[in-house]
Amino acid sequence: MATADIPVILNLDVEPDEIHVNRKDPKPWSGFEFSHNYLKDFRRKFEEACGKPVHFTWGLRMDPQIALSYGSATWVIDRYGSLFDEYRELGDEIGIHVHTYRWSDRLDRWIDDCGNSGWVAECLGESVEAFRQAFGASPRIMRFGNYWLSTDAINQADTLGVLYDLTLEPGRKSIVSADRQLQSGPTPDLSSVPRVPYVPSRNDFGIPETYGNRRNIWMIPLTSAYLSPGWGPAGLKHRVVRLMRNGIRDRFQSVPLQMASQWQGANSFSCMLDRAIETQTRPYLAFAIRSYLNGADFSFTDSSLHALLNHSAQSRFRFCTPDEAMGIIASDPL
Numbered sequence: 486m487a488t489a490d491i492p493v494i495l496n497l498d499v500e501p502d503e504i505h506v507n508r509k510d511p512k513p514w515s516g517f518e519f520s521h522n523y524l525k526d527f528r529r530k531f532e533e534a535c536g537k538p539v540h541f542t543w544g545l546r547m548d549p550q551i552a553l554s555y556g557s558a559t560w561v562i563d564r565y566g567s568l569f570d571e572y573r574e575l576g577d578e579i580g581i582h583v584h585t586y587r588w589s590d591r592l593d594r595w596i597d598d599c600g601n602s603g604w605v606a607e608c609l610g611e612s613v614e615a616f617r618q619a620f621g622a623s624p625r626i627m628r629f630g631n632y633w634l635s636t637d638a639i640n641q642a643d644t645l646g647v648l649y650d651l652t653l654e655p656g657r658k659s660i661v662s663a664d665r666q667l668q669s670g671p672t673p674d675l676s677s678v679p680r681v682p683y684v685p686s687r688n689d690f691g692i693p694e695t696y697g698n699r700r701n702i703w704m705i706p707l708t709s710a711y712l713s714p715g716w717g718p719a720g721l722k723h724r725v726v727r728l729m730r731n732g733i734r735d736r737f738q739s740v741p742l743q744m745a746s747q748w749q750g751a752n753s754f755s756c757m758l759d760r761a762i763e764t765q766t767r768p769y770l771a772f773a774i775r776s777y778l779n780g781a782d783f784s785f786t787d788s789s790l791h792a793l794l795n796h797s798a799q800s801r802f803r804f805c806t807p808d809e810a811m812g813i814i815a816s817d818p819l
Contacts, residue, residue, distance in 0.1 A: 493802050505586075517776040543572060546581075548611060579620070599672075600671075609638060653704055654743075655675050656676060656739040657675045657676075660672040682811060710764070712740055745789075
């Protein structure tokens, strides 16, 4: 396997620059406009470096927050449709990125109502319907925002025709908001989810289906690795905690490898890539970045992408859609 292609899924969450969109004065998505030009240049550089076509994945916000703020759930297509036509011609995949923000008249602000199962179902259903209106077919790719996911949401997505979910960030702890008015439910604990693509159980999205592939949807976890904590008491404690939280099997894939984070020293992004690749029996890489790349953490994302571009395994990298990645993984003998 040392010479086999390594599929690389790079997903961009296409969304407003503002998390809490100003309903009275919603802004154009300048971050996405910047990201379009930036990734266009990155695509060219990587195609020149590795001699392979580069395909990206784009997840569009088409949920109720967009519909209420911009007047239409399909606003991103109405505004930037020509760019998505260009992406499709290049062989990219376009899907949906779903947030569960709901406007509260009482608080006069957006709240993340992810703990309200009925509202979550409405957000997902409206996103899929808006995508169908724009493209004439159901989205094949889905990714929820704010690290949130549930079994009910995955089951609904399966019935709506979604084939791949890119939400999971293995190793991420559950997050409980200090103010339940602003976020109505916790994010799931992802320390024990698989680190490889799998068909999820109908009873628990975090475990594989035990009766074979009797459904269409696949979970494709994003890439994780492990930190080098050094030695001494602190390093030993870190290793014990890592083992207890993630188990023996997944102790070396305990930290989500987010491109927008700062990686340096013994835990540089390139070193983390080495660990991620070495740990996997059949290596693949999957990352998600936000479209407002021109934000405060742009330098971190830019550094991570250039580390990927200049990595020692660069010649094996193949930027592809989730469907293409699964085809490569399935066709390679272990």
